[in-house]
Amino acid sequence: MQRDGINLPNLYVGLVHYPVYNKRGNIVCTAVTNLDIHDIARCAKTFGVQVGYIINPLDSQKTLVKRIIHHWTEGAGALYNPARKQALERIQVRTTLKEVIEEISEAHHTPVKTVATDARWQRRTVSYRKMHELLCDRPQPYLLVLGTGWGLAREVLEESDYILAPIEGTFTYNHLSVRSAAAVILDRLVGNRQRGGTENGFHRNN
């Protein structure tokens, strides 16, 4: 995708509420967190993500998310904070990860590549630099898959095309919120660090 002289990756984000682990290692469906929607929407708009999908199989949860989106895109929130409207407009609600994969693949007439994330090192992980290079391979679409709760179920990791390296800080502690993880991952993959003083990022053509 190209727009305003900038080459954009065809990047999508999916926030998965099922199947994920709870703290005991059981597969559960987590409840939606309001600020997850806002923070991922604002990150999506900032980092040029095409659509941020909130993925939850429960009708009651989907209704809640749609109500929040409506408030900020068409309700009172849209007038109160137009910047938030622009961000929330990038959010869609879907029932399953499979549905999201099919939707993106159909839109691009090619299978979307899934990029799972996990706080632990997996046997096969791809570095941020490598993933950045792959994202430059437009028009191939990519779906970054984020897990809520205690992380994505093993089956999601196994079925994904790539698994990103975990975010490492200073020591071994690695319990960032999914909101923080999403921000760091998107910045590492597609943030513009040119003027900020570090490296790569997608460059303007002109």
Place this chain on the structure above:
Amino acid sequence: MQRDGINLPNLYVGLVHYPVYNKRGNIVCTAVTNLDIHDIARCAKTFGVQVGYIINPLDSQKTLVKRIIHHWTEGAGALYNPARKQALERIQVRTTLKEVIEEISEAHHTPVKTVATDARWQRRTVSYRKMHELLCDRPQPYLLVLGTGWGLAREVLEESDYILAPIEGTFTYNHLSVRSAAAVILDRLVGNRQRGGTENGFHRNN
């Protein structure tokens, strides 16, 4: 500070609720957001920040924050989620930014350098790469100052030793939550990108 073979910067974070702007450009005191505390605590623990200060002059707000911290460090939350306990233990509540500056300076027997953040370009901004180099200049302490609401008051920016470059994404949209901004800034300044595949970060000595 050196620990476990890793050279750590003497980095502190302050989340300012007053003086900050509201959407009309008036100076206000914002209300504390629960997930700001959690996300900044988890980032602080992950990225080796010494203390995360929640700065709010209102007694009712300080009491609320202390109650949240107590729940997770000594109350039922500490047993429920020990990882959260480790994170929340890094959080302190203070009345003013001045008080925080004096406290850190006294502890280190040298004036702390303040590093303000803003979503807009300022006349004097320091790049992430430059700030990373400065942070390597141990044992000099640094305080990263984050604003809630619509950003830090002009006086805080003017009185700061440094102003970090804004986080740039793909276009000009720059309305990240303070939670997302904190995560990205800490990752850019002190995140370990070695195994993650990109550059610099603080290295192990051995």
